[in-house]
Structure formats: structure tokens, C-alpha cells
Amino acid sequence: MSLFDAVLAADRASLESQLDSGADPNPFDAEGQTPLMVAAREGHDELVGLLLDAGADPSLTNAVGESAIILAAAHGHEECVRLLAGSATDEEAAMVRALMDANTSGSRSTPPAPPPDDLRHKLASAAAYVAGKLGDDGPAKRLERLLRASKPRKP
DSSP states (O other): OOHHHHHHTTOHHHHHHHHHTTOOSOOOOTTSOOHHHHHHHHTOHHHHHHHHHTTOOTTOOOTTSOOHHHHHHHTTOHHHHHHHGGGOOHHHHHHHHHHHHHHHTTTOSSOOOOOOHHHHHHHHHHHHHHHHHTTOOHHHHHHHHHHHHHSOOOO
16 A cells, blocks of 8 residues: 555555655655645545654645645645645745635625636636646637737727
């Protein structure tokens, strides 16, 4: 059983045994995730603590730049966020607050106002950039067409 298997199975004994035997707490899987990222995403706070104690690096990021604390916050795992908060950068802390607010405001009766156009364009540009880096230029082409169409026409 690998560290990843132990984390996914929430098998503390197996994870602890492997770490005590000297297993590297920071390997990456084929998807660019570490055991700490997987534990945080799944909300296994006990395993997050165990991995941190064994030297897992909370600053590592996956292929799209998400760290363990971002994954925990995106999935609403408050205890994991608390355990990882000491290692968060200022930028991550701001994103974590926004993600946690979004998770707790899910019971709103009215949807939040849409973001301003400039923010939507920035987010779309960032998404197109990431998709391009991953080899998919379709989003960039769609964004380019959208931006051309949204420009005011000359009389």
C-alpha cells in the first residue's frame, strides 16, 4: 500500500507505519498531487497533522498551482485549513478566506452579484493561460473571440 493508498483509505496505521519506516512524505503522483494535498482535499485532518509532523511540505503545489491549504478550503474542510494555516502565503490566505466564505454562504436565498467585467476577464484570461500551458488552446481562442465581440464598434 502506497502513501497515497493509505491516505485515500484514511488508514492512519498504514500511513504512520510507512512514515516511521522512512518513506518520503512529499512524493508526487501522476496527477502532480502529494499525499498532503490528497489528505487535505479529502478532509482527513488527522492524516494532515501526521503528514505535517513527518515533514510534508505544505508549500508544494500541483500542476495548476494549488497547495494543500487551497484544496482543503475549496472543499470546505475547516480543520484541515486550520492545521495548514501557519504555512499559507498572504495570497493563499486571501484565497482561503474567499473559498471558505463561498462554502459557508451556499445556503443563501439569493445568488451573489456577478463579479465586475474586468474581474471576469482577468479570471477568464488566467483560465485560458493555464489551459494553454496544459496544451489546450481552445479556451484562449474562445476568449479572444469574446473580447473582440465585446469591444464597442466604431460608427
